[in-house]
Amino acid sequence: MNKRKIDLKWAQTLDGQLCDDSGTSQWITSGSELDYTHYIRSKYQGILVGASTFLIDKAQLTVRRYKDFQGDQPVRIILDPRDRVSEALSNPSQSAMVFSMLLKGKRPTVIIGGGAEPNYPGFANNIYYVNQPIDLSIDNTRLRSDLETALAKAEKLIERDLSSILVEGGPRVLTSLANQGAFDRLFVSVAPKLTGGYKFRIEAGRNLRDSINFELIDVSVRENDVIFEYQSNKDQALERVYQ
Numbered sequence: 001m002n003k004r005k006i007d008l009k010w011a012q013t014l015d016g017q018l019c020d021d022s023g024t025s026q027w028i029t030s031g032s033e034l035d036y037t038h039y040i041r042s043k044y045q046g047i048l049v050g051a052s053t054f055l056i057d058k059a060q061l062t063v064r065r066y067k068d069f070q071g072d073q074p075v076r077i078i079l080d081p082r083d084r085v086s087e088a089l090s091n092p093s094q095s096a097m098v099f100s101m102l103l104k105g106k107r108p109t110v111i112i113g114g115g116a117e118p119n120y121p122g123f124a125n126n127i128y129y130v131n132q133p134i135d136l137s138i139d140n141t142r143l144r145s146d147l148e149t150a151l152a153k154a155e156k157l158i159e160r161d162l163s164s165i166l167v168e169g170g171p172r173v174l175t176s177l178a179n180q181g182a183f184d185r186l187f188v189s190v191a192p193k194l195t196g197g198y199k200f201r202i203e204a205g206r207n208l209r210d211s212i213n214f215e216l217i218d219v220s221v222r223e224n225d226v227i228f229e230y231q232s233n234k235d236q237a238l239e240r241v242y243q
């Protein structure tokens, strides 16, 4: 039994797109939903995203919009099995910008990579590299245990507790974790928009017969967006996050 809590959160259009097919769109949901996202972040010790999300969205993953927050900013964790961040740091046209993104926010950033640690001046400055290649194929049954190993290594490196992690995307990382049932709680924010498209979606690749089912914990409304909060296991006794 895992002691660590790993929860998932994503925002999608009514037709299930996490961004449009250009791959560059951000902020599907309203400002009020974003405020709520930052409030949810404040409950976690680490916020994890895939390397594409970090590089494309320039994701800071801090609790900026929740003004009453007084705790430590959550650790930023980048899941980067193909060492895209190292690659970007070796590219003269991207390196300075990516490095400044990595330094944003007063808290450690951990990169869980596939073995190619960045060779960039000043890299070790509050940025940590964990060598733990993780296969993000949707049928990888070792996903949760490999992630546990990586997070345990990260805890030792940064000397901080990472017993609660919120995974905020992108669709590749979320799809793999959702398919393996490798999470406790799931937040899905639905914005009343239609974009069409097929590239950036949660792809369970299942039939109704073997669908993954969740238990509803809470539903709330922020402007025109609806936020569904589920738990993965009906035997858990999770409470609503927003009390």
Ligand SMILES: NC(=O)c1ccc[n+]([C@@H]2O[C@H](COP(=O)([O-])OP(=O)(O)OC[C@H]3O[C@@H](n4cnc5c(N)ncnc54)[C@H](OP(=O)(O)O)[C@@H]3O)[C@@H](O)[C@H]2O)c1
Pocket (backbone or CB within 6 Å): 009, 010, 011, 012, 017, 018, 019, 023, 024, 025, 026, 028, 049, 050, 051, 052, 053, 054, 056, 057, 079, 080, 081, 082, 084, 134, 135, 136, 137, 168, 169, 170, 171, 172, 173, 174, 200
């Ligand atoms: N609406 C939302 O809630 C939300 C949240 C976050 C992000 N997004 C959007 O999602 C988009 C990025 O999502 P994404 O799904 O492309 O990427 P991602 O989940 O952010 O990152 C996935 C990473 O895993 C790598 N990868 C892919 N398949 C793999 C495999 N089988 N084994 C190991 N590693 C593998 C990818 O490498 P490669 O680069 O080589 O493929 C990439 O570096 C962005 O445009 C962002 O705006 C939306």
